[in-house]
Every structure is written in structure tokens, then in C-alpha cells.
Amino acid sequence: MKILPTTCPACNEQLKVKALLCENCHTEIQGAYDLPPLGQLSIDDQLFLLDFIKASGSLKDMAGLLKLSYPTIRNRLDEIIERIKLAESTGKSNKGKNL
Amino acid sequence: MTEISPNSGTSTRNRLAQWLFNPFMFVAGLPALSAGLAIILISGFFCWLGSTHFDGVLDCHIGLAAQWWIFPAEGLIDWILPAIPLFFFGLIISKSSFRLIDVFGTQALARWPYLITAVVMLPGANQKVSNYMIARLTQVQPVAAVNFADIFIFALAIFVTILMVVWMVVLMYRAYSVSCNVKGTKAIVTFIIALIGAEIISKFAVAWLLSNMR
Numbered sequence: 001m002k003i004l005p006t007t008c009p010a011c012n013e014q015l016k017v018k019a020l021l022c023e024n025c026h027t028e029i030q031g032a033y034d035l036p037p038l039g040q041l042s043i044d045d046q047l048f049l050l051d052f053i054k055a056s057g058s059l060k061d062m063a064g065l066l067k068l069s070y071p072t073i074r075n076r077l078d079e080i081i082e083r084i085k086l087a088e089s090t091g092k093s094n095k096g097k098n099l
Numbered sequence: 100m101t102e103i104s105p106n107s108g109t110s111t112r113n114r115l116a117q118w119l120f121n122p123f124m125f126v127a128g129l130p131a132l133s134a135g136l137a138i139i140l141i142s143g144f145f146c147w148l149g150s151t152h153f154d155g156v157l158d159c160h161i162g163l164a165a166q167w168w169i170f171p172a173e174g175l176i177d178w179i180l181p182a183i184p185l186f187f188f189g190l191i192i193s194k195s196s197f198r199l200i201d202v203f204g205t206q207a208l209a210r211w212p213y214l215i216t217a218v219v220m221l222p223g224a225n226q227k228v229s230n231y232m233i234a235r236l237t238q239v240q241p242v243a244a245v246n247f248a249d250i251f252i253f254a255l256a257i258f259v260t261i262l263m264v265v266w267m268v269v270l271m272y273r274a275y276s277v278s279c280n281v282k283g284t285k286a287i288v289t290f291i292i293a294l295i296g297a298e299i300i301s302k303f304a305v306a307w308l309l310s311n312m313r
Contacts, residue, residue, distance in 0.1 A: 067125065068124060068125060069124060069125055069126055069127035069131075069201075069277070070198070070201065071123070071127050071128075071197060071198070071201045071205075071277050071278050071280065072123070072124045072125075072127070072277060074195065074197070075195065075277065075280045078194070078280060
């Protein structure tokens, strides 16, 4: 499976979605769409969240299964939450500019 | 059982370095508290054997023989006094919610280098050289001769002790940083304030403890 890049390899800026394709009828939609906040996270962060959801949102279970301490898992989650908030606030300010 | 892929974990590279300098990535809470308290008590036992006093958060002195319980009590004072202000500083500067048991548990475990200090202070040569130096300085006791081997063992013990102090301070900071999720200037400044404050108070607390012993 190809990994969806989220940042520009040249300047490290956030990438946007330019085209969407329907594989059934080959309809193609072009535009400049923001990635959803979760999609803007790094692959590592997305995988962490995936594991977190699979563990029913239990930090304790995550800590046990990843063999890391509870505060390490909680700190990582807090960092991701901060990044999501930042992505959301950037998205909102971009929407404001476009209006 | 929930299936969890290992790819969201921390890289296994430098795992040994992390265990040495930031074990709190892997251990915190009740396991850290249990291990830390066990280490403090075992260190207390070795200190009793060698008459080594941890008479302050960072202090280590070869001194007078005392009742056995004084030594673990010193260790407990040295653990609890910095842990309390660090917990409150964490409440003030951390944006995360954190657990009391993580702060106290990791601070207890952070004192484990002092177990090594307690062991290297065991040889009688340390006591001998220490007595010799005190006698030379105070000139009130007859000076017992020391040989080269005694001085070498003493110098080695001092060298190891200095390394252990530095290592313990690094661990104490890491423990604070991980358990309260704090980093940067605020974390460093509050840690230094807590450490200096605890060091001063612990000197008085241990002095009070020793005065009650007699």
C-alpha cells in the first residue's frame, strides 16, 4: 500500500488534495482540498491513534501492550492532540481567508 | 484481546541508553514506586553497614554509626522532599493531567544510582581515610596512618559517587519531565528551584532526625 504523503518533500509545507478519482466510472474531481485534521498527522501519529482506538481508548492497555509507561503513552497522546488542534485552527483560519 | 501493532511504539534503537538515562519511558506508577522504595530500603541497609549518610537530597557523607532505621529514614526524606514540590510545580506548569503516583514513583526510582554509591562506600578504607582527614583537619584525635591502597579505594569511591550524583540528578529531571509532561525552560527552572529547596530542607530534616537519635 502506498503511503499518503502529508507534507511537501521540498519545503515541508502541508500538502493539499488536488484531484479525486472514482475508480468505477473514472470521474475525476479537481480542486484544492484540505486534508482532514487526522490525515494531516504523520504516519507514526496516525498509527498510534489507530492502535489507541483498537485498545478501546485505554491508555493503560496501550502502555501494557507497547511495553511503555503510562505517562509516556499519555504524553504522546497529548502531543497528538496539540497537533490536531493546530491543524483544526489552521483549517479554520484558511476557511476564513477564503470567504 | 485487542490486537495492537508494534509500529506505533518507540524505536528499539538506543533502548539501552533509554533504560539508563530515561527508564521512565518504560516504567512509572506503582511498579516504579515499589522498585524505588525497595532500592531506598536496600541502600539504607548498605549505608548502615558502611555508616554512610545520605544526609540531604544530593549529599553523601561517611559519618557516625547510628541506629539502623536512621539510614532508610534519610533515604525516604531525600525522596519525598523533592517529589512534593515537583508535583505542585507540575500542577502549575503542565498542560496535561498527570497522576500523583507517577511523580512519586519515578522520583523514588530515580534514586537508584545511590544504591551503587552505598555499595562503593562499604569498604573500611573509606571510613579510615575519612577519619584520617577529619583528624588532620581538627587535630583533636591522634592521626591513624593510611596506606596507598586506602587512598586509592577512597578516591575511586569519591569518583563513582560524583558520577552517581550527576546520574541521579539527570534521572530526577527525566522523571519530572515524563511524569508531569513538562519540557523546556519552565521545566528546568522549576526543577532547579525544587531541588535546591528540597536540598536545604532535607539538611534540616536529617539534622533533626539525627538529633532525636541520641
